[in-house]
Amino acid sequence: MIHLDQVGKSYDGGRTWAVRGIYLHVREGELMVLLGESGCGKTTTLKMINRLIEVTHGRIEVAGDDVRDQDPVLLRRRIGYVFQRIGLFPHMTVGENVAVVPNLLGWEKPAVADRVGELLAMVGLAPDTYRDRLPQHLSGGQQQRVGVARALAARSNIMLMDEPFGALDPLTRASLQDEYRRIHRRLGLTSVMVTHDMTEALLMADRIACMRGGEIVQVGSPHQLMTEPEDDFVRQLMETPKEQADRLERIVQDEDTDA
């Protein structure tokens, strides 16, 4: 569905590379996570898919077409995008935010209104209550629900998500992660999500691409990465959540012993 071949990005004419030699194939219906520490090039890779950043080298295909052959604006309208800092427009109501892309595509008004209601319900916000509110009057979790609804509005079946749940408190994050997986599966979406949170990657991904220093180190399912890490970096990366889980386990056992 999304295919990156020898993709590279340089901001100084090829002397240094923010991202280089990326080969990645995202299958239809798959939730692919780009995992790595900050500055490893995962967000750059994500933004090259909808041409928010242009590639310096290599080619990217979306649904079989080279993205460089397409009007970037029309390309972006076909691809849903969920932003790191949520990015709702504060001067527009919740309903207007969700309706941005359908309006850009010139949908009829009643169709837009129906779609807004449908999506707010899907992300768990009662349409009649929330449609006319301003984003600033919503909690962080509610805001990102609107962000997801906005990305889905034009019935795109491809979603790009840049650390979508990073700004949320742990409880809200967990429930949104679950809900997004459900929506992803129900609508048959193909999603690429960027995160630096190992636990989030392991819990949500069909496959994970681990990145370091602008390159992909290993691609595989959570199970593969945990059981067959190809190098020390990946092993360390995968052990962090395991170690945390062990420590939590010990705390629980200590409490039991005390009692």
Add this chain to the structure above:
Amino acid sequence: MDAETAHHLAEALQNLPRYLGQHVLISALSLGIGIVVSLPLAILGARSARLRWPTLTAASVIQTIPSIALLALFYPVLLGVKYVVTEVLRSAAGGEAEAPFSALGFLPTIIALTLYSMLPILRNTVTAITGVDPAMTEAARGLGMRPRQVLLKVELPLALPVIIAGVRTATVWVVGIATLSDPIGQESLGSYIFAGLQMENWISVLVGCVLAAGLALALDQWIGLMQSGVDTRSRRRLAAGAVGLAVVIGGGLALPLVPGDRLAALVRPAPLAAPERRAEQTGRTYVIGSKTFAEQYVLAHAIRDQVRAHGLKATTREGLGSAVIFRALAAGDIDCYVGYTGTIWVNYMDRRRAADPQDVLTEMTWWLAETHGIRCLGPLGFENAYALAMKRDRAEALGVTSVADLQALAADLRIGGSYEFFGRPEWTRLRDAYGLAFAGRRQFQATFMYKAIAGGEVDVVAAFSSDGRIAAYDLVTLADPKHVLPPYDAVLLLAPDVAHDEALVTALKPLVRAIPVETMRRANYQVMRDEHTQTADQAAAWLRREIGVAGK
């Protein structure tokens, strides 16, 4: 309300539709143009740093030019433009074609005010757009907005509160600065202030200030209501603000349709005197100019009434700056004004030596006709020269009777004069010829200059010989034994295209050599004194009766 106050108020109300209407017109038009020009410039500036710096710097530099200078600067510039356009039209169409605009009044005012309005709008808009959170513009691009849509749907709406704040600042500035358009011949609420200051008519000054402040406040508040409508997404507030704004501007523009006589009748106690019967007025309207001091206002009104009494239409254009009025006459923007021989001799003919008054008059008359086509119809009969004056008791105590006596004493004395005086060549020559080095020098508006010498703040003033206040404040004028100061005979000057207008010349001839200096001083004092001050109209009527030219 006593009768005097009532007369002043009636006069103020008489002019209200014109002054307020013009003020609203020039303010609203300049702001409108300012917004239309500044917004695109600011948007380009927000996009390109290379454009931003020169734009904002230019706007800042304009802002540092004193407003009254900026307004005055455009008059000579436009005269030049008009000359070029006229030449081009004549070479193209031939004959008597003329550029279809006046370089005086409206046009330079609009240009200067527009420039003034631009800085706050430019600066706020650039700041607001560059200050929009980059996450917002990236979200807009990521969702598939084109650059234009990013600007219109995201950047401008988010920047709007700050942009409107800039427009509000510009509004208050422009309404305030518009009062300064009076000296370049544009009527506005400033005409109340300038004329009032010159003639110590505080009611007029107050009316001008209160109305200008009120207008600025009203516009600012209605725009503020619109802004809060945008902020709170309340269509009702937005609409209320827009309607309020439209009512103020529309009302102001429609105001000139209200007859001022009706307004004046509301407070005018009783007719001053039986109104002079005017002959049926026909033909073109003659424009009588006046400079910015009381004598000029009185004379302009007297000349206007004199022209009207001969069945011609006439109006006045008051409070023109000294440098502006001569060019305005040469360019035909005004038809007639009272000049002074010394001013033309020194400023325009660039003569260094003073000379016999009769020679000056003859040579000046010839020079005006030769070089500008201006006709000097003749002297009015009095002189309004610069003369150094001191309080009588002070002069006697120090034994001063002439400027020469000041040389030894100057180091302990302070001199006061008008803004114009110290900038004139006469002052330099007087100072050098008599070796005067005063202990201090202060500039005053004429009204305050006399109060300053009366109060002992200065010891010597550069007074005007026809000023009624010389006698009133018991001042003595000092002799000029070296004849440094040129003669300043008041003369009637006619613009080139009316130089041989028989009807006008016939109407004005009776004024030639008809006004003795004593009569002029008394007329001047009527509008200057602190008690029982008269309006310029009243003094003009008195003057014409006194010299026997008023109709029966």
